[in-house]
Amino acid sequence: MSPDFIPLSVPVLAGNEWTYVRECLDTGWVSSAGPFVTRFETELAGATGAAHAVACTSGTAALHVSLRLAGVGRGDLVLAPTVTFVAPINAIRYLGADPVFFDCDRHYNLDPEPLRQFLDAETEQREGSLHDRSTGRRIGALLTVAVFGHAGDWQDLYASCRERGLAVVEDATEALGTRYTSGGWSGRHAGTNSEFGCFSFNGNKIITTGGGGAIVTDRADHAGRARYLTQQAKDDPIAFRHDEVGYNYRLTNLAAALGVGQLELLEHFVARKRANLARYGERLAHLPWCELAPAPPYARNNHWMYPLYLRDGKWRGRARELVAALGAEGIETRPLWMLNHLQRPYRGCRVVGDRRARDLVANTVNLPCSVDLTPAAVDRVCEVLAHV
Secondary structure (H helix, E strand, O other): OOOOOEOOOOOOOOOOHHHHHHHHHHHOOOOOOOHHHHHHHHHHHHHHOOOEEEEEOEHHHHHHHHHHHOOOOOOOEEEEEOOOOOHHHHHHHHOOOEEEEEOEOOOOOEOHHHHHHHHHHHEEEEOOEEEEOOOOOEEEEEEEEOHHHOOOOOHHHHHHHHHOOOEEEEEOOOOOOOEEOOOOOOOOEOOOOOOEEEEEOOOOOOOOOOOEEEEEEOOHHHHHHHHHHHEOOOOEOOOOEOOOOOOEOEOOHHHHHHHHHHHOOHHHHHHHHHHHHHHHHHHHOOOOOEEEOOOOOOEEOOOOOEEEEEOOOOOOOOHHHHHHHHHHOOEOOEEOOOOHHHOHHHOOOOEEOOHHHHHHHHOEEEEOOOOOOOHHHHHHHHHHHHHO
16 A cells, blocks of 8 residues: 555544553453443443443444334334435344435435425324324334434424334434534434434444444433343343343443543544544635535534535536546545445335435545544645646
8 A cells, every 4th residue: 555545534543542452451351241341331421421321342233222122123114314324224124124215414414304294294193103104004213314423403303203202213323522512402412312322433433442332322221221132131141041032232341442542532533523624624615616515503513524525517426436536546535325225125115305315425525534634634635636
């Protein structure tokens, strides 16, 4: 790899990670038992303002368990965005349910307005549950995703769901460190505004455990059930009795130790992300054919990714070609994910609009965004964009 290569997003280990991981190795506590798991859960709950956190092997595991605890079951429908990584949609299928896909807003998040209209016009209460009028199928939950760490404009939508008895699972896997700054949710963190919030600590996230995820919730009973299910549903650990089907989803002490060290740096990482984004904005302001996609103004967003929107010129509609052109210059970027209702496993699922989603897929390129990205690297990316 060329020394001039600029990766999209790589982890930064700049604090006590080595010390904490070495403690695990020295003591032999490397598996799913050990003090760092509990410490990581406690400190994550404190960082997000949630009452409880349950560490898991991945963000996908957190989503799977949260949807199950929300009551989603075989044959149900789950209302979900088409603009997101496939993981939350797969988690719906793990439970034998099907997604109903919705379009996004200008911040890449699920657009609340068409979903509210759907709830008003296309659903009805029956036998204590919400049902889709056209198919008669039960609607098990709403699943929202804070795409690229952007806070969602969902306060009224969540209230409508509560009125209908519809559970909400919040995928905040990309949004650790994002906090609302105005409106009714002011002061609250992404992932803490519904029954269940889910985070991911994959290697490209703002902090990492090398993999891993977590569920946050304000309800002790939800946290207890999540902990029970993620540890193989042990009803008698001595006699190995299991009254339910559980999962081997418990985070290891070794991974949690890495996470504790990373979590100590979270606010520093968010500040660096915001500073680099500001520099990108200054350096790209003179280019009329592109712009940094606007972040929601009602939150301090963690800016996990830096989406660039192609608004005019020869690259309009050619995001994937621009990714290739930048790659040839040693700059790693990525387009938006393929829309989920176009993925082979989900082509038969219902779609309630995709106009803006299609536009964003064709015209979004994510720029390098590592926490340790230098000003010189930002300048080089912008120079190549100006001349590519």
